[in-house]
Amino acid sequence: MSIKTKIRSIPDFPKKGITFRDVSTLFNDERSMKEIIFLLSDKLKTKEFDAIAGIEARGFVVGAALAFHLGKAFIMIRKPGKLPSKVISKKFDLEYGSDSLEIHLDAVSENQRILIVDDLLATGGTALAACSLVEELGGVVEALAFIVDLPELGGSKRIKSFGYDLINLIGLEGG
Numbered sequence: 001m002s003i004k005t006k007i008r009s010i011p012d013f014p015k016k017g018i019t020f021r022d023v024s025t026l027f028n029d030e031r032s033m034k035e036i037i038f039l040l041s042d043k044l045k046t047k048e049f050d051a052i053a054g055i056e057a058r059g060f061v062v063g064a065a066l067a068f069h070l071g072k073a074f075i076m077i078r079k080p081g082k083l084p085s086k087v088i089s090k091k092f093d094l095e096y097g098s099d100s101l102e103i104h105l106d107a108v109s110e111n112q113r114i115l116i117v118d119d120l121l122a123t124g125g126t127a128l129a130a131c132s133l134v135e136e137l138g139g140v141v142e143a144l145a146f147i148v149d150l151p152e153l154g155g156s157k158r159i160k161s162f163g164y165d166l167i168n169l170i171g172l173e174g175g
Contacts, residue, residue: 003039003170007148008030013045014030021148021172023119027061036062036169037069038116040145043167051144053077055101055130058119060106062147066117075107075114079131088136092129094122108139121146121168124155131164148172 006029008022026032040062051073054063060076067074080089080100087102108114113136121127121144131141143165149156149170159166 002173003035003147005115007172021120021150023058023142023147025047026138026147027058033065036147036165037065040066040147040167041069043169044143044145047110047115047143047165049115050070050119051075051105051108052111052115053108053130055116055126055135056082057117058082059117062119063117066145072115075103077101077103077116077133083101084127088133090129090132092135094125098167099126101126103137105137106133108137113142114139115142116144118144120139120148120150121159121166122150122153127155127159128162129161143167 006026008025010022011019011170013020025072050065052067053075054060056078056107064074076131077169080102085102088105089100090101091098091100116130119129127144144159145167147169148170149171152173158165
């Protein structure tokens, strides 16, 4: 089974000119979901990390399943106003606007090694904001893992230019 064939492309969403890559079709199929987790686990064999931080919302699905499978703690990086305790925030730009992410102040320990997980890498703004939050709390970003990379949007080059290790399962053209 090919992961690529299971991803739905939705033109002009969330705005005209953007092709949204919908991975919910992977999550809706138990075989695809297992394949994603097993493939990511295999690619992470050489990495040493203490916890997995998932970026809201689809990063929660992949990150929590991966954390359970690997026996790791799971940390939530959320959109503003969703976490109940004290947080730090980071604003960033997207390919179609801007946004912000938050993390609890006590979510990451000093020198804790963190794997950051999300479904898709586009421009890298969201992922770099997540890295910034983890590092501001004293954590160390071991790597970033995605199901899909959209290389035309430059996120993978941008992340690598900051010295981060990048793992993805597939690349898709167009964004």
